[in-house]
Amino acid sequence: MNQLSWYDVSEDVKQLLILATDNWQNTILSEQYINQALEKEGNNLDVLIGAYRFFFYKNKPEIALKIAKKVLRIIQETENLPLEWEQLKFILVERQNESSIRLYLNAYASQGFILAKLGQVEAAKLITERVKTIDEHRESCATTVFEVLTKDSDEDDD
Numbered sequence: 001m002n003q004l005s006w007y008d009v010s011e012d013v014k015q016l017l018i019l020a021t022d023n024w025q026n027t028i029l030s031e032q033y034i035n036q037a038l039e040k041e042g043n044n045l046d047v048l049i050g051a052y053r054f055f056f057y058k059n060k061p062e063i064a065l066k067i068a069k070k071v072l073r074i075i076q077e078t079e080n081l082p083l084e085w086e087q088l089k090f091i092l093v094e095r096q097n098e099s100s101i102r103l104y105l106n107a108y109a110s111q112g113f114i115l116a117k118l119g120q121v122e123a124a125k126l127i128t129e130r131v132k133t134i135d136e137h138r139e140s141c142a143t144t145v146f147e148v149l150t151k152d153s154d155e156d157d158d
Contacts (some may be wrong), residue, residue, distance in 0.1 A: 009044055010040070016036050016040070020033035020034045020054065027058055030054075031054075034054050037050075043074060045071060045074060048067055048070055048074070049103070049107070052064045052065075052067035052068045052071065055067065056110070061114045064110075065111060065118070068114060071103070071104075071107040072104060072107050075100055075101075075103060075104040076104070079101070085130065089134065092134050096135075102139075105131055105135060108130070108131055109127070109140035109145075112127030112128040112131065112146075113128070113141050113145050116145055116148075116149060121149055125146065125149050128141075128142040128145045128146035129142075131143075
């Protein structure tokens with residue numbers, strides 16, 4: 001049974017990820033498995049994305065943020081993306097259907113979500129607003145997070 005057949009990682013790393021999942025309730029043990037996977041294939045996007053999700057759901061947003069930023073850096077380097085937002089935005093819009101760009105947008109949106117969770121509201125608003133302008137189909141959490149962060153406290157909840 002190959003539960004992670006779509007992961008482009010070695011079998012031993014797949015086993016570590018499966019063990020982390022199987023031991024989800026034991027945070028210390030599951031975290032050890034995730035960290036071992038990161039040690040072995042710490043530049044693999046599949047492993048990194050799984051790891052930042054893991055740490056986010058284990059309520060370790062600082063670690064999740066660090067890993068999400070690493071995902072962004074790797075994609076930025078491999079896709080030769082510019083650092084300046086106005087230049088980057090154009091490329092992201094034009095190439096948003098490419099898998100690497102979708103991963104980039106999802107990691108960037110996740111960064112905004114994590115920053116919001118950490119109480120860094122202005123940085124979270126900036127990132128989620130940027131992604132919201134590109135993600136017209138609401139495929140990431142960015143629009144929802146932006147709406148929550150910018151909701152007028154005087155608005156009715158009905």
